[in-house]
Each structure stands twice: as structure tokens, then as C-alpha cells.
Amino acid sequence: MRIARTLAEFRQASTELLSAFDQPSFGLVPTMGALHAGHAELVRAAVAAESVVAASIFVNPLQFGDPADLERYPRTLEADVELLESAGATLVFAPSQQEMYPGGEPMVRVSAGSLGTVFEGASRPGHFDGALTVVAKLLHAGTPQSAGYRAYFGQKDAQQLALVRRMVLDLNFPVQIVGVPTVRSAEGLALSSRNRFLSTAEAGAALVLSRALRLLAERAARHEALDIDSAAALINSEPLVDLDYLEVVDPLSFAPLAAERRETPFTGSALALVAAKVGPVRLIDNIPLGSAG
Numbered sequence: 001m002r003i004a005r006t007l008a009e010f011r012q013a014s015t016e017l018l019s020a021f022d023q024p025s026f027g028l029v030p031t032m033g034a035l036h037a038g039h040a041e042l043v044r045a046a047v048a049a050e051s052v053v054a055a056s057i058f059v060n061p062l063q064f065g066d067p068a069d070l071e072r073y074p075r076t077l078e079a080d081v082e083l084l085e086s087a088g089a090t091l092v093f094a095p096s097q098q099e100m101y102p103g104g105e106p107m108v109r110v111s112a113g114s115l116g117t118v119f120e121g122a123s124r125p126g127h128f129d130g131a132l133t134v135v136a137k138l139l140h141a142g143t144p145q146s147a148g149y150r151a152y153f154g155q156k157d158a159q160q161l162a163l164v165r166r167m168v169l170d171l172n173f174p175v176q177i178v179g180v181p182t183v184r185s186a187e188g189l190a191l192s193s194r195n196r197f198l199s200t201a202e203a204g205a206a207l208v209l210s211r212a213l214r215l216l217a218e219r220a221a222r223h224e225a226l227d228i229d230s231a232a233a234l235i236n237s238e239p240l241v242d243l244d245y246l247e248v249v250d251p252l253s254f255a256p257l258a259a260e261r262r263e264t265p266f267t268g269s270a271l272a273l274v275a276a277k278v279g280p281v282r283l284i285d286n287i288p289l290g291s292a293g
């Protein structure tokens with residue numbers, strides 16, 4: 001029986017084990033360890049039906065409300081591995097917490113909905129959200145890899161792209177996300193399906209958005225203070241444009257830059273975001289700053 005500690009090892013081992021069969025099928029038995037005869041029965045049922053059976057052992061902190069309960073949960077890896085082997089499992093996936101949650105506490109989670117709030121869910125708030133989140137991750141982890149699977153998203157919708165990346169990270173979707181740079185008109189307006197609703201005057205006025213972003217990018221490149229207020233003033237000087245926000249944020253968390261980083265010579269990386277109503281159309285745009293650019 002093979003033991004995989006990382007997602008990469010798990011995928012490689014399952015692919016190799018499956019390749020020995022003409023009509024392979026894969027059975028996954030998720031557990032939190034501390035195994036007993038009931039678990040052995042799960043494994044035996046899987047072994048009877050599938051060509052390759054893997055069990056996962058991971059004590060999932062997300063489904064424990066009380067830290068003391070998580071601390072005291074039994075960890076018996078050696079005995080668990082013996083039980084799984086004698087029940088006929090061919091692969092064990094025993095990842096670390098860092099391997100399962102490399103970005104720390106997942107920002108994006110599965111919600112168990114109303115069924116997750118009654119009976120056990122009523123006495124253990126959040127328990128089923130945590131359990132479903134890790135099960136989703138394990139199911140993705142167990143999916144035999146199809147080579148070269150990628151999905152492409154525009155960088156113009158920066159927040160959407162960040163959330164999709166984060167979901168794929170948090171929930172182990174077996175796909176690589178590729179961000180494609182924003183395409184702009186010759187004058188700098190970010191292309192959008194909504195631009196067709198702009199009059200000629202509004203399309204001209206909208207250019208102030210990319211101009212303000214470029215101003216911030218140039219200051220960042222020269223390691224000057226960003227002076228976001230003056231970039232906002234540039235946008236506000238255009239009467240056809242109603243600014244919603246102009247903000248500089250961390251490119252991963254989208255947390256606004258702390259005051260000292262906004263006001264002192266710029267270093268590192270950040271993302272400048274803008275949203276505004278131009279005539280009837282809400283437009284968004286963004287530009288990477290510093291080493292994010």
C-alpha cells in the first residue's frame with residue numbers, strides 16, 4: 001500500500017495504480033483517522049467494487065467549533081495504516097494541514113445551507129460547512145488528472161479572477177487558472193461588452209479612468225508616493241464620470257493598502273482598481289502596480 005503526503009504524490013500514485021487496469025475505477029474513502037471496524041467495512045465495500053481504493057486521513061480543523069475538541073481528537077496514523085492495508089486499500093492520502101490549506105483558513109467555502117443548521121448542525125454551528133469544504137477538496141484531489149487542463153479569465157475583472165483563483169486553491173479544483181491581460185482601445189479604454197452603450201462623448205470621458213490608473217502605475221514605477229487623492233481628483237474633474245471607487249489593494253486579499261504604504265515611496269506590488277458610472281454604463285478597470293506589473 002502506498003502512502004501519499006502531498007496532493008501531487010496522491011495524484012501521481014492514483015494515476016499509476018489506475019493505469020494497470022483496462023477499465024479502471026477509483027474509490028475514495030475520506031476519514032479523519034482513529035479508524036475502527038466501521039471504517040474497515042467502508043474500505044472493504046469499496047474494494048469489492050473498485051479497481052483502486054484510496055483512503056484519506058485528515059483531521060479537518062474547519063469542522064471543529066471548539067479548539068480543545070480538535071486538540072484532543074485521536075491521531076493514530078500507524079494503527080490506521082495497518083487497518084487500511086488489511087482491509088485492502090491500495091493508497092492512503094495523509095496530507096498535512098499546510099498541504100490541505102496552503103493559504104491558511106479558506107476564504108471561499110462550501111455552505112451546507114439550511115440542512116446544515118438543523119439537528120447536529122444546530123449544536124455544532126459551522127460544522128457541516130467545514131466538513132463539506134474538506135470533502136469537496138478531497139473529491140477534487142482524488143479526481144484522476146486529465147493532463148493540461150486550464151481555464152482562461154480576463155484580468156479586467158480582477159476581483160472575479162482573484163476569487164476564481166482562490167476558489168481553485170481553497171477547494172482543489174484540478175484546473176490551472178490563466179489570467180489574460182486586459183485589451184484596450186488605442187486611447188486606453190479597457191474593452192468591455194458594455195462600451196457599446198457609451199455615446200461618443202461618454203467614450204471620450206471614460207478615458208480618464210485608464211489615465212488615472214496609468215498615473216498611479218507611473219508613480220509606483222518611479223517609487224514615488226501614490227497620491228491616490230490626486231488621481232481621484234483627475235477622474236472627478238470629468239463631469240460625465242461619476243466615480244464609485246479608486247482604490248489600491250493587495251493583489252491577493254484585496255485589502256486596501258495601509259496608510260503608510262499609500263503615503264510613502266511605493267515599493268512591492270499592489271493593484272489599483274477603479275469603478276465609475278459613465279453615462280448609463282458602469283465601467284471597471286485596474287492596473288498592476290510595482291512588481292505586480
Ligand code: PAF
Pocket residue numbers: 030031032058060063131134135
Ligand atoms: O466523517 C468524517 O470522518 C469526516 O467528517 C469527513 C467526511 C472525513 C470529512 O472530514
